[in-house]
Amino acid sequence: MEEGSRGVPLGTLIALMVEEGEDWKQVEVPPPTAPPAAPAAAVAASVAPPPAPAQPPPPLPPAVHTISSALLRLSPAARNILDSHGLDPRLATPTGRRGLITKEDALNLLKGTPSSGAAVPVAAPAAPPAYTPAAPPAYTPAPAGPPPAPGLRPNIPPLSIPGKPGAPGTFTDLPASNIRRIIAQRLTESKTTIPHAYASVDCDMEAVMKLRKDLAKEQVKVSVNDFVIKAAAVTLKEMPEVNVTWSGDGPLALDSIHISIAVATEKGLITPIIRDAADMGVQEISATAKALAQRARDGKLKPEEYQGGSFSISNLGMFGISGFSAVINPPQACILAVGGSRAELRPSADQQTLRTQQLMTVTLSSDGRLVDDALASRFLEKLRANLEKPQRMALV
Incomplete structure (x- = not known):
């Protein structure tokens, strides 16, 4: 039976178990049978008043x-x-x-x-007594007490799961889409089989902000995330030892740099891929990312457009998140979590004055089997250098 099937009738064969070494194809599979209906007499006995006591019937012979x-x-x-x-x-x-x-x-x-071949008599089990459910206890609301004194927290009723109104402890079964089930399966696989390691760094985004304004004057609209994608791809090109994946036997070096970007849709999170991002300009990355995100929300992505990435980026800065840690997208080795930019006063280079900086926190989640702490630190150092001096990315 297909995995995840629902509404399976009683009596349906869902699995077949055989002894070790036996061929399951040779097992006789019985035809499906309908579940036995409850006898009418048993149903009537559960609601009818108990009869007057009578003489017990004579014992039956063993059957x-x-x-x-x-x-x-x-x-x-x-x-x-x-x-x-x-x-x-x-x-x-x-x-x-x-x-x-x-x-x-x-x-x-x-x-x-016995040696004669006669069957050993077995006593027939006695029928269980009919079950009559007990009436639920009547609910009596607690008397209202005096109002709480100023500055004191009033009594809060116990939390109940949303469900049928007025029925504490009930719940509502929400159907999960196929995409949601796959996401749950992959996230569970990632957190239980991949040793996650985390490292964060603050990047000064002043140069990127200035470059965006200059491009906007020329009618070129790009986002901060487009620069992050470009910087991550260029950094992977500079450090190919991070552009790896885990195979069954060990590390596997990848010969291409494909950046997966996390896009939120109504059905769940999906990661379309910007292929060969290191060889693209920021404007081309921006156009490709917008087209992929729109097709993802419309549910029109092809499998090759969201399968096979080598590095993932998840940006929650537009939601007001300053920093977070993301879950690795297997079989990839790393995912970069990007927060929003913020203004902070920091000492100047000569340590004599303070100046305002536009800082953005990025956190790298890496597979400890492939990218150790030292390698992750060097990757973040180069990434920060590429973001703080975006003109150097054109030279790599």
């Missing part, structure tokens, strides 16, 4: 436990044992799931069978 041939289900090992000793499988007591006669059931029948 031989048998199984209907229509519901007979045997494992291959059990079938082999019963056939080898000429035993009737209907005399076995099944203990497997959904009435399956297992190897142990066949051995138990073999041990309890």
Whole structure:
């Protein structure tokens, strides 16, 4: 049955278990059966008043436990044992799931069978008593007390999960899209299998801000994130030892620099790829990023447009976030988390005066198996140099 199936009817075969070394294709699969309906007499007994006590009926003689041939289900090992000793499988007591006669059931029948081949009588189990649910206790609201004194915190009712109004402790089952399930699976895989290491640095964005204004005068509109993408790609070109991925046997060097950018959509986060970003200009990066982001929100991305990146960037600066740590996108080795720029007073180069700087915090999450702390620090140092002197990126 397909993974993630919902609304599976009772009695549907969802898996098949066989003994080690046995061929599952040779196992006899029973036809699907509908779940047995509750007898009308049992339902009536659960709501009808208890009858007057009567004389107990005479005890019934021991009955031989048998199984209907229509519901007979045997494992291959059990079938082999019963056939080898000429035993009737209907005399076995099944203990497997959904009435399956297992190897142990066949051995138990073999041990309890006399030499004459007669079946050992088994007493029929007594029927369980009918269950009558107890009425829920009546709810009595607590009496209202005096108002709290000034400066004191009033009593707060216990938190309940949103659900049916007036029913504390209930919840609402929200269906998850396929994209949301894949995101959850990949994030869990990343945090449980990749040893994350984190390092942060503040970058002076004054030169980038000035360059943006100069380009805007020439009707060229680019964002700060476009410069970050360019700087990350150029830094990876300068430090190819960071442009790696983890394979089953160890590090695997990548021969291309493809930057994945995180885009938030209604269905979840997706990472379209800007390919060969180190060879692009900032204006070309900007146009490509805008087109990919729009197709991502429209759900029109092709698989090759969001699969196969070598380095990821997640920018939350436009949401007022000053700094954060992102989760690595496997099988990549790193992801750069970008916060918003802020104005701060910092000492000047001569340490004699203070000047206002536009600082932006970036945090590198790296796979400790591939990028150790020293290598991550050198990467962030070069990245900061590329952002603080954007003209040098054209020389790399």
